[in-house]
Every structure is written in structure tokens, then in C-alpha cells.
Amino acid sequence: MLHTARQSFVAGLAYGLNKSLLMLSESDVLAPLDYRDLLRRYDNARNAKTELDVWLDPVEKEFARETDQAKSRAHTIRLASELKGLRFGEYIAENESRDKLDACFVPTAAYNAAIEGTTTLFVGRKGSGKSANLLRLERELAGDSRNLVCVIKPVAYEMQGLVDLLRKYEKRDSKGYAVDALWKYVLYTEIARTLRARLDKRHNSTWTDSEQWFGQYVDQQGDIILDDFSVRLENCVDLLLEGRTGEWEDKVKDTRLGISEALHVNALGGLLKALGPAMERIGRVCILIDNLDKAWERSADISVLAELILGLLGIAQRVPRDLRLGKVGGRAVEASLAVFLRSDIFDNVRRVAREPDKLLSTRLDWSDPEMLVRVLEERFMVGREDSADPRQLWDRYFCESVQGKSTREYLLSTILPRPRDLIFFTNACVSVAVNRGHGRVEPGDIEEAEKQYSQYALESVLVESTGEEIDMEGVTFAFADGEQVVSETDVTDVLSGAGVSAKEHLRVIDRLCGLTFLGPEVGDGIYNYCEDAQAYKLAQVRASSFARRSERGRRWRIHPAFCGFLEVGRESD
Ligand SMILES: Nc1ncnc2c1ncn2[C@@H]1O[C@H](COP(=O)(O)OP(=O)(O)OP(=O)(O)O)[C@@H](O)[C@H]1O
Ligand SMILES: [Mg+2]
Structure with missing residues (x-):
């Protein structure tokens, strides 16, 4: 009896807590009234088993379901924490750890050309890896102690200072002369500074005679060589910009002599004489230049900035050649220079160049x-x-x-x-x-x-469209909520709606294609997004001939990259 009372009590608790409950008793037992209705009765063992099975089956199923759920929850939590640990690194090369970049760098054809020193100018879009290539090159080249690696990365205000300076020159040849003199000064003093820093790593009792001579020369000249790149540049710019007073100012303004004096060209002559022989232990001078675009975003005077970069590209050919030919202090030394430039800026530079076809460049190409x-x-x-x-x-x-x-x-x-x-x-x-x-x-x-x-x-x-007179933001936004594939009429309507005058339409379409915002249809449902001018010219010819053949007029497609933000419905490709 006591036994039954205890079981009834436990069953009562289970019932109260809403648990699955089966109370079985032989059919002749008269149960108390409060749980008599809950009781299942059996007459024999088989009967009891059937009662049990009917009750147990859903309970077991529920238990198995809950266990599975708990397991899969634990699995998801484990996967989620693994996913949390998945890192692809920073999307700006300068913010990545050098070791990580070294470990995961993908060498491209452009990189190999830069290592060989066969190309000077590397052109790529934003985010195409200009800085990554430079950082990797710097590490790789510096790994060989016979290489002297100089890295030049002007910051925005320095480039802006140069632009302000150049605007003061009225005569084109004075301007050209100032640009050349300036870059020569910058490059040679940078080589000298790097070599001086390299010598400091050895005790001066181990220096050769020419190294001693060079060291003394540089120390005598002091700040004009040893100051930081930005300070040296700023000094030059200040001198050229403001001049001093009276006679000096007139001299500086528009004459070669003035420019030479301000840029310490004479001092530079002495420096080159000392520099050549001191490079006896150097197998190759490698100059790497990046971030020339930093003033671009703010500069109102794109054409002057373009001329400044054009000047650098000219000097970039000459300095390594002069070093190789032994024109620097009579000692020939292997030299290479790699300039990394954003492609839209390069297009502007080509526009101001007298012979644009002579500006040879290698693209950082990721079309594969x-x-x-x-x-x-x-x-x-x-x-x-x-x-x-x-x-x-x-x-x-x-x-x-x-x-x-x-x-x-x-x-x-x-x-x-x-x-x-x-x-x-x-x-x-x-x-x-x-x-x-x-x-x-x-x-x-x-x-x-x-x-x-x-x-x-x-x-x-x-x-990448900075410097464009048209409000490109307004133009691209005007495509919002439309179709991904647009006909000539659609584009005309969008551009007119964005306030672009009819005579500008063709130019703006070209610009949108240049930015790979639009791709012209060159075959049935085939759209070409062209990264360089040459490829775009070809695409235009193909697009016109396809439009004629298909008799449905020209069409373009908005690049899928922009559809999400502009809420343009993506067509399947
Ligand atoms: N060859 C490569 N191998 C591995 N990672 C790369 C490579 N090229 C670029 N990256 C990575 O791509 C990202 C963008 O590259 P990076 O910052 O060099 O672009 P950029 O051309 O200098 O752009 P910007 O014009 O804005 O300065 C970085 O995280 C960089 O590490
Ligand atoms: Mg960069």
C-alpha cells in the first residue's frame, strides 16, 4: 500500500509538471477517485505491453528529436565559432601585417616584371594591388643585401604643395625645368639618404675610402639630404614658392638659375660625384614609388598634377639609365625604378603628354x-x-x-x-x-x-572619376531602380534626367564604360566591361556592328557590382 502511495505521489508530481505520464494498474484495483480517470488498466501481460507501447512510442520519438536538435545546435555553435575565426585579412595593403602579406601574396606577371626591373610604370585600378606589389617587392628586393631599396610615398599635402608651386610658373619650359629638377633632386637625395643609413649599420672603421668621402660629404650638406623626404620636399617648395626677397624672388620666379639655386642643384652635382664611387658594394639601386594619387582627390588642378607626374615618368626613365651608364660619379651601377599609378590618373597623364604612345606601362590585370x-x-x-x-x-x-x-x-x-x-x-x-x-x-x-x-x-x-566636370555620383544614382540592361533611349532619358546636356551624352557614356559601370553589348547578351582604352575601342566597334546586325539598337548592361546598392534587378547572365 505504501508502495502505491509513493508511486501515486510521483505520478502526481509528473502530472502537475506536465510531463508525459502513464499510470498502469491491473483492472481489478479500485483506484482513488482523484486519479482514477488517468489510470490505464490491463487484464494480462500482453495487454499491459500494448498499453505501454502506445504510450512509449511518441515519447521515444520526441526524445530522439530533442537529442538530435541539441546535437545540431552544438554543431552549429561549433561551426559558427570556426566561421568567426575565418579571416581573409585587411582590404588595404598598408593595414595588413607584412608577414601575412608575404605568406599569401599571389605573384602576377606585373610583379615578376618589377622584380626583373624590366618595366617602369605599373598601372592599376583602385584596389588592384599597387601598394601590395610595392610592399612585397620591397621585402623581396631588400632580402638581397646587394640591393639598395628606396621607397618614395608622398603624402597628400606634399603633392598639393608641388601643384601650388607649379601653378606659379607661367612659361612652359620653366615649368618643365622645375619639375625635372625637382624630381631629380628628390630621387638622388633619397638614394643618398638610404645609402647613408645603410653605411650607419657598419662601424665606420670598416668603410672604404669612397664610403668615408661620401659619408663626410652627406654630413656636411646636412638637412638638404638627410631630412625626411617630406621635409626636404617642403623646404624646396617653400623656397621656390615664396622665394626670399627682392632680387632672389625675381630670380626664382621663372628662371632656370633661380630654380637651380632653390633646389640645390649645385649641391646635387657634388652629391652625385660622391655617390657613384660610394656605391661600390651595391649591385642594384631599386626605387619604388607609390601613392602619387593622394592629392588627386582634393586637387582642383588635375592638369597640373598630371604634368607633375608626367615629369616624374620622364625622370624615372633617365635616372636609372644615368646610373647604369656610370653618369653618376663615374661608376656604373644597375638600377631600376617602379612607379605604381592609378589607371584613371594615368589616363589624365596621357592626355597632357606630347607623345602618349611613348608612355609604356604594365597593367595590374585581374581579368582571369x-x-x-x-x-x-x-x-x-x-x-x-x-x-x-x-x-x-x-x-x-x-x-x-x-x-x-x-x-x-x-x-x-x-x-x-x-x-x-x-x-x-x-x-x-x-x-x-x-x-x-x-x-x-x-x-x-x-x-x-x-x-x-x-x-x-x-x-x-x-x-576614380575625380576631376570629372560632370557630377558622376548624380549620374550613377540616376540609374537606380531601373533595369540592368538599358537601351540607347533608356540611357538618354537617364542622363537627361541627371541634368547632362545632350551634347555631353556620348562622352558621359564613354566615361561610364571606362569606369566599368556600363558594359556595351558586343554579342547577343554578351557585355564587355573594359578596363583599358584599347579594349574599349575594340568593344565599341564590335558593339556598333552587333547593333546593326541585330537591328535592335545599342544596349548596355550595368555591372552587377552596382545593382545591390542601386536596387537594380539583376538579370541572369
Ligand atoms: N597579388 C596579390 N596577392 C595577394 N593579395 C593582394 C595582391 N594584390 C592585392 N592584394 C590585396 O588586395 C587588397 C588591395 O590592394 P592594395 O591596397 O595594394 O590596392 P591599391 O592598388 O594600392 O589601391 P589604392 O589605389 O586604393 O591605393 C589588399 O588587401 C592587398 O593585400
Ligand atoms: Mg595603395
Whole structure:
């Protein structure tokens, strides 16, 4: 009896707590009234088992479901924390750790040319890897102690100072002379400063005679060589800009003599005599220049800035040649110079050049998607075993497909083909998925990340259109909420709506194609987004002939990179 009372008590608790409950008793037991209705009765063992099975089956199923759910929750949490640890690094080369960049750098044809020293000018769009190439080159070249590596990266106000200076020159030849003298001064003093710093690493009792002579010469000249690049440049600019008083000012204003005096050209002559022999232990002088675009965004005087860069490109050919030919202090030394320049700026420089075809350049080209995706996959592989497979990145961390395409293909077909865009977009995908507690990046995460990426992509191409008289932001925004494929009438309507006069329409369309915002249709449903002028010329010819053949007029397609932000419906390609 006591036993039954205890069981009844426990069953009562279970009932009160809403637990699954089965109370079984033989059919002849008269149960108390309060739970008599809950009691299931049996006459024999089989009967009892049937009662039990009927009750147990859903309980077991529910238990199994809950266990599975708990397991899958734990699995998702583990995946989510692994996903959180997935890092593709910074999308600006200067912000990346040098070791990481070294480990995941993808050598391109342009990089190999720069190592060889065969090309001088490297041209690439924003985020195409100009700074990354320079940083990697610097490390690689500095690894050989016979190389003397000089890196020049002017900051914005320095370039602006130079622009202000050049505007003061009225005569074209004085301006040209000032530009040449200035860059020569900058490059040679930079070589001297780097060599002086290199000598300091050895005790001066080990210096050769010519090194002693050079060291003394540089120390005598003091600040005009040893100051920081920016201070040296600022001093020159100040001297040339303000001059001193009276006679000096007139001399400085527009004469070669004045320019020479202000830029210490005579002192430079002495420096070169001392510099040549002191480079006896140097196998190759490597000068690397980046960030010439820093004043571009603010400068109102693009053509002057373009002339300044044109001057540098001229000197960039001459300085290494003079070094090689032994014109510097009578000692021949191998030399190379690599200038990294943004492509829109290069287009402006070509415009002011007398012979633009002589400006030979190498493009940082990422039109091959398989090469571009390596930028991401190499980052994934850093710190993993050699046997790891880059495909794991896609299998483990990303959903299989988005909008009918494999995720890898979808990401590559959405972005502008530049390493920064790929890193930005995938980082955004991972952040969205992590914030949503997902174990891998799901299609919805990619769609959300695409909006963030798309806004960034549009901002970045607008930077590339600085100096344009037309409000390019207004023009691109005017395509919002429309179709991705636009006919000639559509484009005309959009441009007129954005306040562009009819006579400017063709030029603005060319500009939009130059920014790869629009791609002309060159075949049925085939659109070409052209990164360089030559390719665009060819695309235009193909587009006209296709329009004639198809009899439906010219069409363009907005690049998928911009559709997310502008809320333009993407067509399947
Ligand atoms: N060859 C490469 N291998 C690996 N990563 C690269 C490579 N090229 C570029 N990247 C990465 O792509 C991102 C953008 O590159 P970077 O900052 O060098 O562009 P940039 O051309 O200097 O742009 P900007 O014109 O804005 O200065 C960086 O994170 C950089 O490390
Ligand atoms: Mg850069």
C-alpha cells in the first residue's frame, strides 16, 4: 500500500509538471477517485505491453528529436565559432601585417616584371594591388643585401604643395625645368639618404675610402639630404614658392638659375660625384614609388598634377639609365625604378603628354577569375597544413549555390575584378553570417553582404572619376531602380534626367564604360566591361556592328557590382 502511495505521489508530481505520464494498474484495483480517470488498466501481460507501447512510442520519438536538435545546435555553435575565426585579412595593403602579406601574396606577371626591373610604370585600378606589389617587392628586393631599396610615398599635402608651386610658373619650359629638377633632386637625395643609413649599420672603421668621402660629404650638406623626404620636399617648395626677397624672388620666379639655386642643384652635382664611387658594394639601386594619387582627390588642378607626374615618368626613365651608364660619379651601377599609378590618373597623364604612345606601362590585370580567386584561397591556406585543399573553403564555409550559380562563381561574377573587392565582399559575407549565428555563409547572408559591397564599389569608382566636370555620383544614382540592361533611349532619358546636356551624352557614356559601370553589348547578351582604352575601342566597334546586325539598337548592361546598392534587378547572365 505504501508502495502505491509513493508511486501515486510521483505520478502526481509528473502530472502537475506536465510531463508525459502513464499510470498502469491491473483492472481489478479500485483506484482513488482523484486519479482514477488517468489510470490505464490491463487484464494480462500482453495487454499491459500494448498499453505501454502506445504510450512509449511518441515519447521515444520526441526524445530522439530533442537529442538530435541539441546535437545540431552544438554543431552549429561549433561551426559558427570556426566561421568567426575565418579571416581573409585587411582590404588595404598598408593595414595588413607584412608577414601575412608575404605568406599569401599571389605573384602576377606585373610583379615578376618589377622584380626583373624590366618595366617602369605599373598601372592599376583602385584596389588592384599597387601598394601590395610595392610592399612585397620591397621585402623581396631588400632580402638581397646587394640591393639598395628606396621607397618614395608622398603624402597628400606634399603633392598639393608641388601643384601650388607649379601653378606659379607661367612659361612652359620653366615649368618643365622645375619639375625635372625637382624630381631629380628628390630621387638622388633619397638614394643618398638610404645609402647613408645603410653605411650607419657598419662601424665606420670598416668603410672604404669612397664610403668615408661620401659619408663626410652627406654630413656636411646636412638637412638638404638627410631630412625626411617630406621635409626636404617642403623646404624646396617653400623656397621656390615664396622665394626670399627682392632680387632672389625675381630670380626664382621663372628662371632656370633661380630654380637651380632653390633646389640645390649645385649641391646635387657634388652629391652625385660622391655617390657613384660610394656605391661600390651595391649591385642594384631599386626605387619604388607609390601613392602619387593622394592629392588627386582634393586637387582642383588635375592638369597640373598630371604634368607633375608626367615629369616624374620622364625622370624615372633617365635616372636609372644615368646610373647604369656610370653618369653618376663615374661608376656604373644597375638600377631600376617602379612607379605604381592609378589607371584613371594615368589616363589624365596621357592626355597632357606630347607623345602618349611613348608612355609604356604594365597593367595590374585581374581579368582571369581563377587567378583572382587565388588571392582569397591563399589567405585561407595561411596557417593550414600543406595537405589542406583550397576547395575546403567553399565546401565548409559557404553554401553551395546562390541564385542558381555556385557560390564561388556568384561572388566572382558580382565583383569588379580586383583583389580588394573580393576581400571586402567575402569579409562582409562572413561578418553577416557570424552576426546571424550561422555556421556557414548562407544565400541570405550573401545577399545582405552584397548590399554593403555594392555601396563600397560605387564609392570606389566615384573616387576614380575625380576631376570629372560632370557630377558622376548624380549620374550613377540616376540609374537606380531601373533595369540592368538599358537601351540607347533608356540611357538618354537617364542622363537627361541627371541634368547632362545632350551634347555631353556620348562622352558621359564613354566615361561610364571606362569606369566599368556600363558594359556595351558586343554579342547577343554578351557585355564587355573594359578596363583599358584599347579594349574599349575594340568593344565599341564590335558593339556598333552587333547593333546593326541585330537591328535592335545599342544596349548596355550595368555591372552587377552596382545593382545591390542601386536596387537594380539583376538579370541572369
Ligand atoms: N597579388 C596579390 N596577392 C595577394 N593579395 C593582394 C595582391 N594584390 C592585392 N592584394 C590585396 O588586395 C587588397 C588591395 O590592394 P592594395 O591596397 O595594394 O590596392 P591599391 O592598388 O594600392 O589601391 P589604392 O589605389 O586604393 O591605393 C589588399 O588587401 C592587398 O593585400
Ligand atoms: Mg595603395
